[in-house]
Amino acid sequence: MRRHGWSGAVPSTDAEAVDRILAVARAAIERSGADFTMAEIARELGVTRQTVYRYFPNADALIAATALVETGRFLDVLTAHLDRITDPADAVVEGIAYTLETLPRDRYLSLLLTPGRVGAYSADVTSDTALILGRSILERFAVDWERAGIDNAHLDELVEHMLRIVQSFVLDPGRPPRRAADLRAYLATWVAPALRNIQQR
The missing domain is CATH 1.10.10 (Arc Repressor Mutant, subunit A)
Known part of the structure; x- marks a missing residue:
């Protein structure tokens, strides 16, 4: 140096x-x-x-690195929010919903995951930075992924899928926007079955 x-x-x-x-x-x-x-x-x-x-x-790399460090606080709050959910599908549904609800209020999380900002700072929503963040989120869930039959390869794909869902809802929340129970019901119908299918293999 x-x-x-x-x-x-x-x-x-x-x-x-x-x-x-x-x-x-x-x-x-x-x-x-x-x-x-x-x-x-x-x-x-x-x-x-x-x-x-x-x-x-x-500057983009510096912004992404700063945001990634600062999202640790969000991860702590999310971990506490999900600490009693051990079912993989239920945890993923609540994790996505809670992230979408938190995104507008969290300056650093939005730098990493909001389209437009993501485009500027990290290529796209499946950038290495976003994938690292997504994997950190899953690893904090109170879920025994291995016991549930979801291996590392599936976890990586799950991170990508969750990020794509978040991106989609940010780009177009729906008309009217799905929120709270409606958002969770939608995710439970269309996201949870994919997790349950993997567990049944």
Whole structure:
């Protein structure tokens, strides 16, 4: 790591440098949303843009990384919300519904999963960043996936399917939009059977 800049307080490790960059990016997002440049981040850190680029190739990657770190709070809340649901199908239905309900209120989760923002920051809703987040969500469910007969390959496909469902509902919530019990009933009818089918194999 280069030993200059950083407003006179040079990080001792690359990990510390990343943490400091993410902290500045988080402050920028809290202040004015995701409309910032790498030059602004570098200026606030007291380094050159090239230094920031060493750790993040562009602003989109920095925004996605910051959002992924910050969604940990959402994962904790979701885990507590689902802690008594052990049936895979029921857990997936409630997980999707709760995520859709939380999305408009969670600044960082929306950066990762809202189409338009997803398009700008992570290629598409099935980007590596979104898939990592989705897998983190499933792994926090109070579900014994292996015992339910759902292996790693199926879990990866389930993450993709859940993200595609979230994207679809965000793009078009329906007319009128499905919410609360109506949303859960719809998901129970059209999503839950796929999980139960895998379990019966």
